[in-house]
Amino acid sequence: MEEQPGLSDQYRMSSPWPMLIAFGLAIAEVGIIWPLAPLAVGGLLLLTGSIVGIVREAGYVESPWPLLSGFALALVAIGLALFAYSGGAFAVNSVSESLRTSGSIGLRGLSIAFAGVIALVGALVGKYWTTANAGHSV
Amino acid sequence: MAIEGQIALTVLMGALLVGVAVWLTRLEDWRSYTPLAGGAGGAIGDESAHVHEEKPAGIIRWLTTVDHKDIGILYGTYALIAFVWGGLAAVLMRAELATASLSLLNNTQVYNALLTSHGITMLFLFGTPILAAFSNYFIPLLIDADDMAFPRINAIAFWLLPPGAILIWAGFFVAPFTEAMTTGAATSWTMYPPLSVEQTNPSVDLMLLGLHLTGVSATMGAINFIATIFSERGEDVGWSNLDIFSWTVLTQSGLILFAFPLLGSAIIMLLLDRNFSTVFFAAEGGGTILWQHLFWFFGHPEVYILVLPPMGIVSYVLPKFSGRKLFGFKFVVYSTLAIGVLSFGVWAHHMFTTGIDPRLRASFMAVSLAIAIPSAVKTFNWITTLWNGSLRLNTPMLFCIGFISNFIIGGVTGVFLAAIPIDLVLHDTYYVVGHFHYVVMGAIAFAGFAGIYYWYPMYTGRMYQRTLAKWHFWLSMIGTNLTFFAMIILGYAGFTRRYATYDGLTVGPVEVITAMHQAATLGAFLLLIGQIIWVWNMVSSWIDGPKVEDGDPWNLAETNMKSREWAWFERKLDTTIATDGGAEEEPLADGGEPTESDES
Numbered sequence: 001m002e003e004q005p006g007l008s009d010q011y012r013m014s015s016p017w018p019m020l021i022a023f024g025l026a027i028a029e030v031g032i033i034w035p036l037a038p039l040a041v042g043g044l045l046l047l048t049g050s051i052v053g054i055v056r057e058a059g060y061v062e063s064p065w066p067l068l069s070g071f072a073l074a075l076v077a078i079g080l081a082l083f084a085y086s087g088g089a090f091a092v093n094s095v096s097e098s099l100r101t102s103g104s105i106g107l108r109g110l111s112i113a114f115a116g117v118i119a120l121v122g123a124l125v126g127k128y129w130t131t132a133n134a135g136h137s138v
Numbered sequence: 139m140a141i142e143g144q145i146a147l148t149v150l151m152g153a154l155l156v157g158v159a160v161w162l163t164r165l166e167d168w169r170s171y172t173p174l175a176g177g178a179g180g181a182i183g184d185e186s187a188h189v190h191e192e193k194p195a196g197i198i199r200w201l202t203t204v205d206h207k208d209i210g211i212l213y214g215t216y217a218l219i220a221f222v223w224g225g226l227a228a229v230l231m232r233a234e235l236a237t238a239s240l241s242l243l244n245n246t247q248v249y250n251a252l253l254t255s256h257g258i259t260m261l262f263l264f265g266t267p268i269l270a271a272f273s274n275y276f277i278p279l280l281i282d283a284d285d286m287a288f289p290r291i292n293a294i295a296f297w298l299l300p301p302g303a304i305l306i307w308a309g310f311f312v313a314p315f316t317e318a319m320t321t322g323a324a325t326s327w328t329m330y331p332p333l334s335v336e337q338t339n340p341s342v343d344l345m346l347l348g349l350h351l352t353g354v355s356a357t358m359g360a361i362n363f364i365a366t367i368f369s370e371r372g373e374d375v376g377w378s379n380l381d382i383f384s385w386t387v388l389t390q391s392g393l394i395l396f397a398f399p400l401l402g403s404a405i406i407m408l409l410l411d412r413n414f415s416t417v418f419f420a421a422e423g424g425g426t427i428l429w430q431h432l433f434w435f436f437g438h439p440e441v442y443i444l445v446l447p448p449m450g451i452v453s454y455v456l457p458k459f460s461g462r463k464l465f466g467f468k469f470v471v472y473s474t475l476a477i478g479v480l481s482f483g484v485w486a487h488h489m490f491t492t493g494i495d496p497r498l499r500a501s502f503m504a505v506s507l508a509i510a511i512p513s514a515v516k517t518f519n520w521i522t523t524l525w526n527g528s529l530r531l532n533t534p535m536l537f538c539i540g541f542i543s544n545f546i547i548g549g550v551t552g553v554f555l556a557a558i559p560i561d562l563v564l565h566d567t568y569y570v571v572g573h574f575h576y577v578v579m580g581a582i583a584f585a586g587f588a589g590i591y592y593w594y595p596m597y598t599g600r601m602y603q604r605t606l607a608k609w610h611f612w613l614s615m616i617g618t619n620l621t622f623f624a625m626i627i628l629g630y631a632g633f634t635r636r637y638a639t640y641d642g643l644t645v646g647p648v649e650v651i652t653a654m655h656q657a658a659t660l661g662a663f664l665l666l667i668g669q670i671i672w673v674w675n676m677v678s679s680w681i682d683g684p685k686v687e688d689g690d691p692w693n694l695a696e697t698n699m700k701s702r703e704w705a706w707f708e709r710k711l712d713t714t715i716a717t718d719g720g721a722e723e724e725p726l727a728d729g730g731e732p733t734e735s736d737e738s
Binding site: 015038 | 294367
């Protein structure tokens, strides 16, 4: 196949997921370290969603939804554990203020758990209200 | 941040996610042709059916590509942008140092931030990615592989870099808009605590996060190269006839595998120290010297991570224009492996003046001096390859020879620094700066230029402008030696590094120091002019240069030097001309048959 111009071989030469995984990781990282809840939630959703997408694309799983709900449950567990560790405190801090108050740790925990809840809802909606798990067309 | 800010962020983030979702559904059309993942396409047996729509068109191609050649181009473009940023930071610093007092920059913290950004950018955002550009594009071609072993991982590794760069540079962008951030991170690239822990500037946190991402990226890339070189070689590519560039990248990847995860862990510890009251590097905990051990256990192998593939490029290109095979090929490979192993046993030579145990110091001095042996083996082999060869002094060859010349100066000054008594005198002076810039600019960047010019016809399909390329070489060669030799003299004069001003000097040879600073600044501007010419040459030739119609633009067949990647290029040219080329550039209406216009 190398005689074909611009081709390496016969397989899909493009995938939308790698870029989204990288951006999701970066956004989630910033959102969690600096407790910026919207970035943490959005970044984690982008990251887990894209990981599920790429795993499905590579054919390692048939349907994306069980894997997505697995990630979702893990996020909920981690988030709630962090929230419990902070003693149930919760505060929206300024970036320039201290990042290590129990309130800001609680905020991190809640944002991670919230991302998990949204991912879980997404997985359930995907499983029961769409046809996307049947084929390979997404 | 106030609650309004959080709401605004939420809206932005929601819009981004919705945008991503919409984008993904729109991609469905072009993705439906896929022959992989279980039978949807059923097109595996019919090669011609999906020749033209393997890649989507326009910008989407570049955002979604998993083709090693495209990713190589992306790496190269990214590295070029980083090179411009890091280079301009250096020019600003040198302009400031032309006069003894602060005259150009607002304050010394801006100088410190530029210094930090220059170092981190050149090492992590230019040096490592430009090498990844070469290895991504050429290693699959050189070892006759279809692609990298893990094409998608390859793409993830690249796409981690742009957010990494944005985070590392963030301080400069965000500081004007917020009170909390004064300027870019000013920790120097070594990030020594307690300075890096005590600086309250949040841009340090962002820089650490960005560095962490680039470390993850480098590690993913390294795993991919190791897997590719081990398992994807073509049938007639064995270990005995593996090319020298692949050998050096294999060794480099091994070094990355052991060095970068350690940097990532140390960075996380530093982040925890900064934000979560841990004491990893505090005096009451692990101590500040712990950071230096961890950092340099990564940092010194990083030097060889950066220099081994350029050595591979020189070992690969030099023989092509010497008309004879690389002298002592086996020993060049052995010396590569030896450098790889020894590089992990020299880190404390950066710490001779920290008061570590003198017996430890002596052992690190011995290993550091020993690493001169494999380096010299390579140098003598390059010189012997040139000896009595029929040399062709075109631009790639000039940069190879410039590499050897500068590497000798950079290497020999390094041998001096490896000796404890000399290091105690010269530590933290401009001598060190001159030494490592001879290696990173004079050698590593020169080898990069050699590779960029040598393979230019292959990845652009066009020829660069030769006269401009010669200007680029000579300005770079003279500029490098003027700038960095002046720094070596500055070091002998006792001038310490990392200072923005020198108007308070009352001891030492003040006139010499002033003159050398001005000479170094002049050299930096020569370098700037040279690199402007280079960028102009690369861009304008890519757009408008004469098309390469010969699959062997360097006439390598004459000396029996034509290698596998040029054979691939020749086949590519033949087929491109036959089909009138350009098909992959054009958007396709559907995912199916080639249209008539494609065939005509």
